[in-house]
Amino acid sequence: MEKYQCNVCGYIYDPAQGDPDQGYPPGTAFEALPNDWTCPVCGAAKSEFSPVKG
Amino acid sequence: MGAVKIKDGFYWVGAVDWNVRDFHGYTTHRGTTYNAYLLVDEKIALFDTVKEPFFETLMAHIREVIGDPEKIDYLIINHIEPDHGGAIAKVVEAIKPDKIFCTRNGRLGMIGYFHQEDWPFVEVKTGDELKLGRRTVKFIETPMVHWPDSMVSYIPEDKLLVSQDAFGEHYATSTRFDDEADFCELFQEVAKYYANIVLPFSPQVQKTLKAIKDLKLEIEMICPDHGVIWRKHVKEIIEAYDRWSRYEANSKVLVIYDTMWNSTEKMAWAVYEGVVKEGIEAELFKLSVSDETELMAEVLEAKGLAFGSSTLNNGLLPTVAGFTTYMKGLRPRQKLGFAFGSYGWSGEAVKHLNKIFEETKTEIVHEGFRVKYAPTAEDLKKCEELGRLLAQKVKEACSV
Numbered sequence: 001m002e003k004y005q006c007n008v009c010g011y012i013y014d015p016a017q018g019d020p021d022q023g024y025p026p027g028t029a030f031e032a033l034p035n036d037w038t039c040p041v042c043g044a045a046k047s048e049f050s051p052v053k054g
Numbered sequence: 055m056g057a058v059k060i061k062d063g064f065y066w067v068g069a070v071d072w073n074v075r076d077f078h079g080y081t082t083h084r085g086t087t088y089n090a091y092l093l094v095d096e097k098i099a100l101f102d103t104v105k106e107p108f109f110e111t112l113m114a115h116i117r118e119v120i121g122d123p124e125k126i127d128y129l130i131i132n133h134i135e136p137d138h139g140g141a142i143a144k145v146v147e148a149i150k151p152d153k154i155f156c157t158r159n160g161r162l163g164m165i166g167y168f169h170q171e172d173w174p175f176v177e178v179k180t181g182d183e184l185k186l187g188r189r190t191v192k193f194i195e196t197p198m199v200h201w202p203d204s205m206v207s208y209i210p211e212d213k214l215l216v217s218q219d220a221f222g223e224h225y226a227t228s229t230r231f232d233d234e235a236d237f238c239e240l241f242q243e244v245a246k247y248y249a250n251i252v253l254p255f256s257p258q259v260q261k262t263l264k265a266i267k268d269l270k271l272e273i274e275m276i277c278p279d280h281g282v283i284w285r286k287h288v289k290e291i292i293e294a295y296d297r298w299s300r301y302e303a304n305s306k307v308l309v310i311y312d313t314m315w316n317s318t319e320k321m322a323w324a325v326y327e328g329v330v331k332e333g334i335e336a337e338l339f340k341l342s343v344s345d346e347t348e349l350m351a352e353v354l355e356a357k358g359l360a361f362g363s364s365t366l367n368n369g370l371l372p373t374v375a376g377f378t379t380y381m382k383g384l385r386p387r388q389k390l391g392f393a394f395g396s397y398g399w400s401g402e403a404v405k406h407l408n409k410i411f412e413e414t415k416t417e418i419v420h421e422g423f424r425v426k427y428a429p430t431a432e433d434l435k436k437c438e439e440l441g442r443l444l445a446q447k448v449k450e451a452c453s454v
């Protein structure tokens with residue numbers, strides 16, 4: 001599964017870690033996060049994320 | 055007040071703002087300072103600048119130390135927010151730096167503010183070092199503590215951390231060091247600053263504290279961009295940040311409310327009585343007469359929150375909606391709470407408050423209590439019981 005980075009603050013969403021604080025367990029693909037999910041660090045919208053290359 | 059020597063070759067060259075009382079909505083009853091630092095070695099570096107109207111003060115302080123400001127080789131921008139970066143354009147023009155060190159987001163942010171793509175930016179990352187002569191500057195990125203561009207600079211030879219907004223406070227003083235200030239006033243202001251500025255980024259504070267530990271940085275002095283320089287209470291301020299960023303709070307309940315025709319107010323008093331009777335500290339805040347900045351500092355330190363609002367046109371009273379919106383954005387966590395309020399028609403306030411509790415991941419100890427029109431003696435007894443219940447839960451949670 002692909003990692004995604006927040007264009008605003010640089011936080012990297014790693015599906016292997018998920019976002020347990022907001023209720024998304026390890027193993028949750030970025031695509032499986034709802035559209036109203038926000039960056040756990042700076043609060044930016046899901047649309048502000050880009051795939052991490054390489 | 056003049057430049058102040060902090061260590062050999064390291065000077066405070068910032069400005070004291072005695073008169074600011076509204077800092078983008080943050081009430082600064084004790085003013086603030088905009089700290090900039092000058093490091094004089096084989097190369098000369100300026101760390102951060104000041105709010106734009108204080109540019110001349112900064113330059114006067116620089117001239118006092120080195121004479122011609124153009125002697126400065128490097129500008130190090132730890133944080134671009136206009137209270138530190140407002141004077142950057144004028145400073146660049148005045149000192150003509152060979153290089154401007156900043157993070158990637160710092161460069162993009164400065165271009166966003168000043169539209170000068172051809173400034174001599176050098177992007178740095180955590181672990182990068184800059185040799186200035188006898189001294190080295192190590193950069194550590196601290197994204198979102200306080201903005202995406204933020205970083206801190208560590209000088210190992212002096213065991214000194216230039217920490218931008220972290221460990222700062224809005225507190226104007228005529229002296230520059232923590233041990234020269236009133237300790238109680240200082241810690242009130244530090245807590246207020248954490249609650250109103252840093253709290254949303256507590257998980258990043260934990261990461262930064264871990265990075266400091268992992269990199270085995272010995273810190274004898276912390277030079278933030280606001281307020282005093284820490285040299286005596288370094289351990290205490292780091293411990294306080296650790297405690298706050300782990301959301302540790304005191305065994306204490308705040309009853310925060312507003313009222314239309316005093317019914318919700320009577321309920322608030324009864325809740326407060328219940329908490330006090332249970333033997334823990336309680337504080338009562340009527341939002342129409344409370345300062346939101348000060349109140350947030352209380353929220354930071356209290357484990358229990360009882361929120362009350364009358365229902366106005368199916369919603370919350372605007373004062374309650376305003377404060378809870380502000381509080382929600384600051385992301386307090388690990389609180390316990392419940393809601394109450396009176397109403398005349400359909401009584402939605404409690405429902406709205408419960409939603410705010412959910413959004414702040416507050417443990418709701420009771421579904422909430424609503425009273426139509428005015429509370430009876432029995433209703434007030436129920437409010438008191440709920441105050442007791444919250445107090446008990448708070449006691450249990452804080453004794454673990």
